[in-house]
Amino acid sequence: MPDKGTKKKLTHVEGEAASSPAAEARTFVPAPESKAKAGKFRLFAVLSWIVAIGLEVAAILQLRVQPIKTWLLIVLIAADLVFAVIGNLLWKKANRFDPASEKQKVRFFVQNQLGAIIAVIAFLPLVLLILTNKDLKGKQKGLVGAVAVVALLIAGFTGIDFNPPSQEQYAQQTAQVEQLTGQNHVYWTKSGSKYHLYSDCQHINTSKTDEIFEGTVAQARELKNITELCKTCEARWTKEHAAAEVPAPAAEVPATELPAGEPVPVPVN
Numbered sequence: 096m097p098d099k100g101t102k103k104k105l106t107h108v109e110g111e112a113a114s115s116p117a118a119e120a121r122t123f124v125p126a127p128e129s130k131a132k133a134g135k136f137r138l139f140a141v142l143s144w145i146v147a148i149g150l151e152v153a154a155i156l157q158l159r160v161q162p163i164k165t166w167l168l169i170v171l172i173a174a175d176l177v178f179a180v181i182g183n184l185l186w187k188k189a190n191r192f193d194p195a196s197e198k199q200k201v202r203f204f205v206q207n208q209l210g211a212i213i214a215v216i217a218f219l220p221l222v223l224l225i226l227t228n229k230d231l232k233g234k235q236k237g238l239v240g241a242v243a244v245v246a247l248l249i250a251g252f253t254g255i256d257f258n259p260p261s262q263e264q265y266a267q268q269t270a271q272v273e274q275l276t277g278q279n280h281v282y283w284t285k286s287g288s289k290y291h292l293y294s295d296c297q298h299i300n301t302s303k304t305d306e307i308f309e310g311t312v313a314q315a316r317e318l319k320n321i322t323e324l325c326k327t328c329e330a331r332w333t334k335e336h337a338a339a340e341v342p343a344p345a346a347e348v349p350a351t352e353l354p355a356g357e358p359v360p361v362p363v364n
């Protein structure tokens with residue numbers, strides 16, 4: 096059965112579709128709009144990380160001021176952590192808009208895991224200086240040291256991208272949908288982990304959902320980091336289009352090559 100549509104609020108995600116060249120030379124090039132967004136997120140991520148490292152330096156300087164104030168160190172470490180985490184989240188978001196290529200292995204790793212690397216820079220020197228500080232006494236050292244170690248772990252964990260986006264993945268995911276449906280158009284929800292081919296798919300057109308997004312595969316990844324096509328939709332599309340061919344884009348089929356249909360009956364007067 097065809098897509099019967101949905102009564103939910105359908106939000107069309109604005110923006111140009113990323114260019115999708117022929118299948119044989121498929122590479123993913125982010126739309127200019129996505130690239131601009133990525134640049135903005137990266138700028139704020141770097142600024143946030145600079146503030147985090149600045150707060151670490153402030154905490155390190157406090158270690159030399161006698162008597163060492165426990166509360167002040169904890170406040171500085173907490174603020175350092177807040178900015179480190181904000182930077183990490185913005186950085187990972189930027190990578191979804193403008194992913195790295197898997198072909199350049201070192202760059203791919205550094206770009207996707209930069210948050211974790213920054214976390215080490217923003218906390219490890221402080222942790223080591225706290226643990227080796229002679230002016231900090233037993234209980235005080237234990238408390239401040241523990242807070243700094245926990246902050247290091249949280250910052251490191253939020254900095255890791257466990258599902259790093261890559262240009263190759265985007266190209267492959269887009270190709271999968273395009274090969275199946277002939278177009279780069281999918282639906283998804285805020286809470287879902289898959290994108291769908293039908294807006295009335297049983298998994299998204301539920302009573303729990305009041306908003307469905309539609310857009311390209313890359314947009315589903317940019318906004319929600321969705322990497323998977325709904326199996327139900329895939330099976331439904333395959334079943335419905337088993338006999339019929341996948342519709343080719345109209346522009347690529349000259350009118351003269353269109354297959355001749357049934358002869359048009361001539362009205363008899």
Ligand SMILES: [Zn+2]
Pocket residue numbers: 290291292293296297298299325326327328329
């Ligand atoms: Zn579905």
